[in-house]
Amino acid sequence: MVKIQVKRHEHGKDIPLPQYMTEHAAGMDLFAAVYEDTTIPKKSHKLIPTGISIAIPEGYEAQVRPRSGLALKKGISVLNTPGTIDADYRGEVGVILVNHGNEDFTVKRGDRIAQMIINEIVKIKFEEVSELPESKRSSGGFGHTGHN
Numbered sequence: 001m002v003k004i005q006v007k008r009h010e011h012g013k014d015i016p017l018p019q020y021m022t023e024h025a026a027g028m029d030l031f032a033a034v035y036e037d038t039t040i041p042k043k044s045h046k047l048i049p050t051g052i053s054i055a056i057p058e059g060y061e062a063q064v065r066p067r068s069g070l071a072l073k074k075g076i077s078v079l080n081t082p083g084t085i086d087a088d089y090r091g092e093v094g095v096i097l098v099n100h101g102n103e104d105f106t107v108k109r110g111d112r113i114a115q116m117i118i119n120e121i122v123k124i125k126f127e128e129v130s131e132l133p134e135s136k137r138s139s140g141g142f143g144h145t146g147h148n
Contacts, residue, residue: 015050021112038106040098048113050095061086064084065115067113
């Protein structure tokens with residue numbers, strides 16, 4: 001289990017901390033710390049505050065992803081999905097929600113707006129070569145199998 005330090009901002013004191021909503025959930029729900037109801041017009045986006053900052057340990061990242069229920073029922077997603085929170089970021093966690101729906105969407109204080117997953121990061125170093133090893137697939141891509 002990885003421990004992550006969390007700091008509540010004054011405007012987030014009454015907002016729940018990120019939490020798993022079921023026993024086997026991969027993501028923790030994030031909650032809106034908007035000061036007042038905030039409407040995201042159809043085909044538009046807004047930055048929604050969560051009222052928290054976190055200290056992710058070195059070697060890890062947080063990914064902010066959409067909630068499937070909001071996506072299916074309302075057309076609400078995370079604009080830069082998945083949004084990445086780096087281990088050295090200490091500012092407030094914000095979620096850029098986008099309204100792909102056909103109606104305006106209102107975010108209320110305390111609404112569950114996204115989910116956050118913590119992942120271990122593998123650092124890599126590129127090694128430049130003149131040729132790559134052969135593979136069965138080779139350079140085939142973008143539907144090269146003929147299957148959708």
